[in-house]
Amino acid sequence: MADLATTFAGIRSPNPFWLASAPPTDKEYNVVRAFRAGWGGAVWKTLGEDPPIVNTASRYGAVSFNGARIAGFSNIELITDRPLAVNLSEITAVKRAWPDRALVVSLMVPCAEESWKRILEAVEDTGADGVELNFGCPHGMSERGMGSAVGQVPDYVEMVVRWCKQATRMPVIVKLTPNITDILAPARAARRGGADAVSLINTVQSITGVDLDLMAPMPVVDGQGTHGGYCGPAVKPIALCMVAGIARDSESASLPISGIGGIATWRDAAEFIALGAGTVQVCTAAMHRGFRIVTDMIDGLANWMDQAGYRRIEDFRARAVRHFVHWEDLNLNYRTVAHIDPDLCIRCGLCHIACEDTAHQAIAARRVNGRRQYEVIEAECVGCNLCAHACPVEDCISMVPVSTGRPRLTWKQHPNNPERREAAE
Amino acid sequence: MDGDRLSAHRIPRTVIATNFADCAPALSHDEAQVAAARCYFCHDAPCIEACPTGIDIPLFIRGIATGNLQGAARTILDANIFGGSCARVCPTEILCQRACVRTAQEEKPVAIGALQRHATDWLFAQKVQPFARAPATGRRIAVVGAGPAGLACAHALARLGHAITVFEAREKPGGLNEYGIAAYKLVDDFAQSEIAFILRLGGISVEYGRILGQDLALSALRQDFDAVFLGLGLAGANRLGLPGEDLPGVANAIDFIAALRQAPDKSALPLGRQVVVVGGGNTAIDAATQARKLGAEEVSIVYRRGPEAMSATLEEQERAQVTGVTIRHWAIPVALEAVAGRLAQVVFEHTRPDSAGRPVGNGERFALPAQMLLKAIGQHFLPAPLGAEGPRLEGGRIAVTGDGETSLPGVFAGGDCIAGLDLTVQAVENGKIAARAIHRYLGF
Numbered sequence: 001m002a003d004l005a006t007t008f009a010g011i012r013s014p015n016p017f018w019l020a021s022a023p024p025t026d027k028e029y030n031v032v033r034a035f036r037a038g039w040g041g042a043v044w045k046t047l048g049e050d051p052p053i054v055n056t057a058s059r060y061g062a063v064s065f066n067g068a069r070i071a072g073f074s075n076i077e078l079i080t081d082r083p084l085a086v087n088l089s090e091i092t093a094v095k096r097a098w099p100d101r102a103l104v105v106s107l108m109v110p111c112a113e114e115s116w117k118r119i120l121e122a123v124e125d126t127g128a129d130g131v132e133l134n135f136g137c138p139h140g141m142s143e144r145g146m147g148s149a150v151g152q153v154p155d156y157v158e159m160v161v162r163w164c165k166q167a168t169r170m171p172v173i174v175k176l177t178p179n180i181t182d183i184l185a186p187a188r189a190a191r192r193g194g195a196d197a198v199s200l201i202n203t204v205q206s207i208t209g210v211d212l213d214l215m216a217p218m219p220v221v222d223g224q225g226t227h228g229g230y231c232g233p234a235v236k237p238i239a240l241c242m243v244a245g246i247a248r249d250s251e252s253a254s255l256p257i258s259g260i261g262g263i264a265t266w267r268d269a270a271e272f273i274a275l276g277a278g279t280v281q282v283c284t285a286a287m288h289r290g291f292r293i294v295t296d297m298i299d300g301l302a303n304w305m306d307q308a309g310y311r312r313i314e315d316f317r318a319r320a321v322r323h324f325v326h327w328e329d330l331n332l333n334y335r336t337v338a339h340i341d342p343d344l345c346i347r348c349g350l351c352h353i354a355c356e357d358t359a360h361q362a363i364a365a366r367r368v369n370g371r372r373q374y375e376v377i378e379a380e381c382v383g384c385n386l387c388a389h390a391c392p393v394e395d396c397i398s399m400v401p402v403s404t405g406r407p408r409l410t411w412k413q414h415p416n417n418p419e420r421r422e423a424a425e
Numbered sequence: 426m427d428g429d430r431l432s433a434h435r436i437p438r439t440v441i442a443t444n445f446a447d448c449a450p451a452l453s454h455d456e457a458q459v460a461a462a463r464c465y466f467c468h469d470a471p472c473i474e475a476c477p478t479g480i481d482i483p484l485f486i487r488g489i490a491t492g493n494l495q496g497a498a499r500t501i502l503d504a505n506i507f508g509g510s511c512a513r514v515c516p517t518e519i520l521c522q523r524a525c526v527r528t529a530q531e532e533k534p535v536a537i538g539a540l541q542r543h544a545t546d547w548l549f550a551q552k553v554q555p556f557a558r559a560p561a562t563g564r565r566i567a568v569v570g571a572g573p574a575g576l577a578c579a580h581a582l583a584r585l586g587h588a589i590t591v592f593e594a595r596e597k598p599g600g601l602n603e604y605g606i607a608a609y610k611l612v613d614d615f616a617q618s619e620i621a622f623i624l625r626l627g628g629i630s631v632e633y634g635r636i637l638g639q640d641l642a643l644s645a646l647r648q649d650f651d652a653v654f655l656g657l658g659l660a661g662a663n664r665l666g667l668p669g670e671d672l673p674g675v676a677n678a679i680d681f682i683a684a685l686r687q688a689p690d691k692s693a694l695p696l697g698r699q700v701v702v703v704g705g706g707n708t709a710i711d712a713a714t715q716a717r718k719l720g721a722e723e724v725s726i727v728y729r730r731g732p733e734a735m736s737a738t739l740e741e742q743e744r745a746q747v748t749g750v751t752i753r754h755w756a757i758p759v760a761l762e763a764v765a766g767r768l769a770q771v772v773f774e775h776t777r778p779d780s781a782g783r784p785v786g787n788g789e790r791f792a793l794p795a796q797m798l799l800k801a802i803g804q805h806f807l808p809a810p811l812g813a814e815g816p817r818l819e820g821g822r823i824a825v826t827g828d829g830e831t832s833l834p835g836v837f838a839g840g841d842c843i844a845g846l847d848l849t850v851q852a853v854e855n856g857k858i859a860a861r862a863i864h865r866y867l868g869f
């Protein structure tokens with residue numbers, strides 16, 4: 001049986017599944033229920049200075065897709081709305097009762113060294129395993145010069161991390177905001193400041209929809225709305241790309257990464273780990289279905305690892321990173337054509353209309369004895385695979401590699417590239 | 426003893442009310458969303474081709490999915506003005522839903538009928554009129570028969586600006602929608618509220634109690650109107666040809682069903698304890714199922730061939746069986762036996778297929794005790810109302826071209842009185858096609 005135990009920036013947990021700093025980790029009651037359910041760790045809901053902030057009603061927006069609820073989720077909540085002392089004493093109690101679980105405390109205070117020092121000392125007394133600096137929250141706090149207001153300025157990130165590293169012996173994880181053009185800038189800054197790890201992504205600035213009766217953005221608070229932070233399944237591709245970008249960057253690759261964003265299943269987690277993450281954090285999936293989802297996450301990951309022959313997380317961690325290349329390194333002489341399995345085809349015509357209206361007119365619609373028949377015109381097919389995505393039947397359209405008889409050729413070497421380097425080089 | 430006679434109130438009224446409740450209740454908003462999301466929005470969708478009225482099914486389902494119920498309902502009603510009742514009575518399992526690619530994929534079609542009802546119910550509840558009439562043309566058309574065929578034709582013609590007079594023999598419109606379809610398919614007087622909606626368009630006046638062949642002549646209609654449409658349905662019920670066929674207790678299934686549909690209190694209908702239905706079509710199934718639901722203790726359908734030859738769909742057969750009806754195959758009635766002047770039992774002879782597959786008796790007999798025998802062995806067209814100079818017939822029904830034109834210039838026909846599927850949806854299509862042909866015939 002695969003061993004799921006992880007050590008991340010010196011913090012041990014029995015499995016890589018942590019709860020992200022958010023409502024699921026808001027208080028002792030929730031975190032204890034989570035640990036009972038089997039979660040390997042939790043990042044406590046972000047603490048700040050007293051007096052606590054105040055939250056609105058309502059707080060969440062969600063996007064349903066084709067009847068699937070919470071395909072994307074957004075919130076306009078702020079950090080914890082409970083007094084600091086209450087949180088600290090609960091953190092102390094939880095860590096004492098659950099010594100084998102990772103308990104990390106998320107922090108966000110004004111951008112002044114004194115503030116960070118004060119809160120770090122208080123957290124150290126709880127026995128928590130580490131801290132996560134919340135440089136990511138895109139709403140409410142950023143307007144007060146905290147959260148993503150810091151995370152968007154690499155120099156501030158570096159400065160605050162340096163203060164923190166000087167003030168505490170606890171591992172410091174920096175939580176990055178995706179609301180930035182190049183994720184490498186804050187990641188590198190965090191490394192320069194001495195961060196022990198990064199975690200990403202925090203939520204993406206968003207409006208989930210517009211209430212057309214009230215003419216207000218959602219979620220609506222008394223007839224008005226504000227931008228929120230987007231998360232859930234919809235943001236996973238964005239998060240994967242940012243995680244992988246850091247994992248392959250020579251300057252920041254040495255940083256452990258806690259992957260966050262749209263993780264709901266063991267497979268999502270495996271994908272983040274394959275792209276370099278050492279642990280993963282979950283929020284929306286738990287808020288949608290409760291803590292019990294971790295049972296299948298643990299079991300599913302272990303079963304998959306057994307089948308794939310991986311004994312430990314490290315055995316496959318970052319394995320996909322070396323295949324994550326820049327576009328100019330892809331082989332332009334590689335060719336595939338669509339192939340339709342006529343036995344699986346249900347004759348919905350979606351491949352035809354997709355290719356006909358919006359791609360390369362490479363699927364013919366015929367009637368043979370009155371029966372619909374869809375056929376790929378191989379000479380016209382460019383191998384874009386749009387049809388395979390549109391086809392509702394699993395494995396009905398496959399993209400079959402065809403030999404071009406030509407050697408590997410990248411854009412760097414391509415004759416059409418004015419800045420080409422010779423292939424012989 | 427009660428068991429020997431027909432009697433009412435066999436089971437409590439409340440149980441009857443439950444038994445005759447909507448057999449396929451409306452979808453909730455969420456159910457409709459989930460059902461609509463299953464549609465792939467096929468290109469050249471096979472379901473459209475399988476709908477006799479050619480409703481753009483992917484388009485209306487997309488309207489449901491996006492919250493455009495008004496557009497969805499209009500798409501349906503534009504192709505099929507009886508889209509509301511068709512959503513309830515169409516045997517979708519042999520039409521659109523059988524052709525749905527999801528049937529090929531996973532034997533679970535998109536719930537097209539239920540979604541069609543969802544959209545049309547919404548529109549009816551809004552009380553909006555989606556159609557307007559074209560400017561009046563001054564042309565007048567007579568429609569005989571206010572069934573689905575006649576009213577579909579009348580509606581389409583009225584939309585085009587013509588003035589329509591419908592002559593209907595009965596006191597109510599709807600044809601078999603009102604008198605024939607099983608009660609649990611069209612609850613809450615839906616047939617009448619749908620027709621009220623259809624007539625609200627304007628331009629259609631209906632004269633009830635007007636019978637072609639009695640107080641109306643086809644020749645006179647041809648003179649008084651610019652064109653005539655005949656939607657007469659099938660007025661004749663086939664007979665067994667056995668002695669005793671007029672005994673008390675023996676009835677036509679369609680008459681039994683009509684009485685049931687019209688009864689203000691179903692529990693007051695006289696009913697046998699044991700009921701035998703002869704036939705293999707939907708009429709047999711509906712009569713038997715409704716007799717069971719009314720409280721008959723033993724109900725059997727006896728059919729002269731095997732299950733695969735029954736024209737009732739498998740789903741309909743199953744509905745009857747689940748209701749407690751016994752379906753017996755390969756037997757024909759050979760004698761009706763009476764006690765004290767009333768039907769007491771029906772004697773059957775087993776059949777087997779001859780070399781051509783036709784059922785022939787094998788000499789072995791059995792008897793089923795029955796206080797009631799319902800005959801459902803088919804209906805036929807009665808040509809008498811057409812008079813001496815009526816249109817040409819073919820196979821016992823009115824002969825028409827693809828456009829519904831009969832052998833008489835200006836006289837068109839559609840629905841059950843012409844050849845083709847005897848289904849509501851087919852009658853509607855016939856009416857719609859004939860309306861277009863009449864419009865052209867009038868020179869437009």
Ligand SMILES: Cc1cc2nc3c(=O)[nH]c(=O)nc-3n(C[C@H](O)[C@H](O)[C@H](O)COP(=O)(O)OP(=O)(O)OC[C@H]3O[C@@H](n4cnc5c(N)ncnc54)[C@H](O)[C@@H]3O)c2cc1C
Binds near residue numbers: 679846
């Ligand atoms: C018991 C039963 C159950 C059925 N169940 C279904 C079902 O579940 N689904 C389905 O799709 N189809 C079903 N059908 C078939 C469907 O009802 C018919 O195909 C459809 O009603 C035919 O429409 P129509 O307008 O041609 O005829 P009809 O509905 O029969 O209408 C004919 C109209 O013409 C009138 N008329 C007749 N003669 C004259 C005259 N001389 N003068 C004036 N008016 C006249 C009649 O009173 C009637 O109103 C069923 C039929 C029966 C008998």
Ligand SMILES: Cc1cc2nc3c(=O)[nH]c(=O)nc-3n(C[C@H](O)[C@H](O)[C@H](O)COP(=O)(O)O)c2cc1C
Binds near residue numbers: 201202232235282285
């Ligand atoms: C309601 C809500 C509140 C959140 N509050 C915090 C917070 O206080 N601190 C923080 O670092 N991230 C916060 N987040 C962001 C999550 O920790 C996480 O980064 C994000 O939701 C992406 O993960 P997911 O797709 O699994 O939800 C919050 C998210 C949600 C939905």
Ligand code: SF4
Binds near residue numbers: 363376
């Ligand atoms: S791969 Fe692209 S070009 Fe080829 S058939 Fe499919 S959609 Fe058309």
Ligand code: SF4
Binds near residue numbers: 341347349391392
């Ligand atoms: S999309 Fe797939 S199932 Fe549909 S017609 Fe094309 S190959 Fe067949």
Ligand code: SF4
Binds near residue numbers: 463524527
């Ligand atoms: S065949 Fe089925 S899936 Fe395709 S358009 Fe029709 S209802 Fe939708």
